[in-house]
Amino acid sequence: AQTVTQSQPEMSVQEAETVTLSCTYDTSESDYYLFWYKQPPSRQMILVIRQEAYKQQNATENRFSVNFQKAAKSFSLKISDSQLGDAAMYFCAYESNNDMRFGAGTRLTVKP
Amino acid sequence: SQTIHQWPATLVQPVGSPLSLECTVEGTSNPNLYWYRQAAGRGLQLLFYSVGIGQISSEVPQNLSASRPQDRQFILSSKKLLLSDSGFYLCAWSPGQRNQPQHFGDGTRLSIL
Numbered sequence: 001a002q003t004v005t006q007s008q009p010e011m012s013v014q015e016a017e018t019v020t021l022s023c024t025y026d027t028s029e030s031d032y033y034l035f036w037y038k039q040p041p042s043r044q045m046i047l048v049i050r051q052e053a054y055k056q057q058n059a060t061e062n063r064f065s066v067n068f069q070k071a072a073k074s075f076s077l078k079i080s081d082s083q084l085g086d087a088a089m090y091f092c093a094y095e096s097n098n099d100m101r102f103g104a105g106t107r108l109t110v111k112p
Numbered sequence: 113s114q115t116i117h118q119w120p121a122t123l124v125q126p127v128g129s130p131l132s133l134e135c136t137v138e139g140t141s142n143p144n145l146y147w148y149r150q151a152a153g154r155g156l157q158l159l160f161y162s163v164g165i166g167q168i169s170s171e172v173p174q175n176l177s178a179s180r181p182q183d184r185q186f187i188l189s190s191k192k193l194l195l196s197d198s199g200f201y202l203c204a205w206s207p208g209q210r211n212q213p214q215h216f217g218d219g220t221r222l223s224i225l
Contacts (some may be wrong), residue, residue, distance in 0.1 A: 006155075035213055045216035047158075091155060098144055098163060098206075100214060104140060104155040 002027045004094050004104035014111050021050045021066075021077045021106050024093030032096035034068065034075045039105070040088040048090070051075065084110050118203045119215030121215060126225050131190040131221050135203030138184065143205040145186040147178055147198035150174075150200040162186060163208070198224045 003026045013019035031033070036048040051059045051068050060065050063083075067076045078087040080084055087110045118135045125214050137143050148156040155174050158171045158189060160178035171189050175194060179187045186203060204214040 042218050045202060045204070047213045047215070050213055077141075090200075095214075099160060100146070100158065102156040102158075 001027070002094055002096065002099065002101050003104045004022060004101050004103040006090075006092055006106050007054060008106045009104070010109070012109040013079070013086075015084060016081055018080045019082055019108065021054060021079075021090050021092075021108065022063055023075045023077070023103055025073050025075065025092075025094045025101075027073070027094065027096065029096045032094060034066075035093040036064070036066070036075075037091045037093060037102075038070065038078045038086075038088045039091065040085075045091075049077065079108075083111050086110050114205070114215070116203065116205055116215060116217045117214065117221060120143060120220060121218065122221045124223045124225060125193050127195055131188070131193050131195050131222070133188040133196070133201055133222075135186045135188075136184055137205045140184070140205070140207065140210045142183060144208060144212075145184075145215075146206075147188045147203040148202040148204065150219075156202065158194075160188070186208060193224050195224050198222055200223075206210055 005024045021065045030051045034051045038046045038048050049059050049061045049064050058068050078101045087105050089105045091105045094101050114190045115138045145159045147159040150156050156172045162168050176190050200219050202219045203217040206212045
C-alpha cells in the first residue's frame with residue numbers, strides 16, 4: 001500500500017527566510033503524481049504545487065519549489081521569502097490511479 | 113469555471129442519529145468525487161471515492177456510506193452516528209483523467225454529542 005510520511009509535525013521560519021518541509025513516500029508504481037496542499041486556519045485545502053513522477057525537472061510556483069528525488073522517494077517543499085500568510089498546515093499527497101494518500105501534515109509557523 | 117459546494121458547514125448531532133452531508137460540483141462533467149475525514153490535528157483519511165454515477169469505492173469499513181445519485185452530486189450518509197464519527201469532513205473533485213489534482217470544498221465540521 002502506498003504511504004506518505006511527513007516527519008516534521010511542526011516547523012517555524014522567520015519572515016522573509018526560507019524553509020523546507022520534508023516528505024517521503026512509498027510506492028511500487030512508476031506512474032504517479034505528487035502534490036503539496038496548504039490548509040490555513042480557515043481549513044480550506046489549497047493546492048500549492050504538483051509534480052509529475054515522469055518529469056525530472058523540479059516544479060516551481062513563484063516562491064514555492066520542490067526537490068523531487070524519485071529514487072529516494074522524497075518530495076520536499078521549499079518556501080522562499082516566507083510571508084505571514086504562509087502560516088498553515090501543509091500536506092504532502094501522492095496520487096496514482098485516482099487513489100490519493102495524504103501525509104499527516106506539518107504545521108508551519110511564520111515569525112514576524 | 114468549476115466550483116464545489118459542500119453543506120452544511122457545521123453540524124451538531126446526537127449519538128445514534130442519522131447523517132446526510134451533500135456535495136455538488138458545477139462547471140464540469142463526469143468528475144471523480146471524494147469524501148475525506150480529518151480528525152483534529154491529523155491528516156486526511158480517504159473514506160469514499162467515485163468515478164461515475166452509482167460507482168462507489170470504500171476505503172475504510174465503518175458505519176458511513178456514500179451515494180452518487182447524479183453525475184455531480186455526492187452524498188455521505190450514516191444511519192446511526194457514533195461518537196468516533198466526529199471530525200472535519202471534506203468533499204473533493206478531480207477531472208476524470210488520471211493523476212489530476214483534487215479541489216476541495218470548504219468542509220463540514222461534525223460534532224457528535
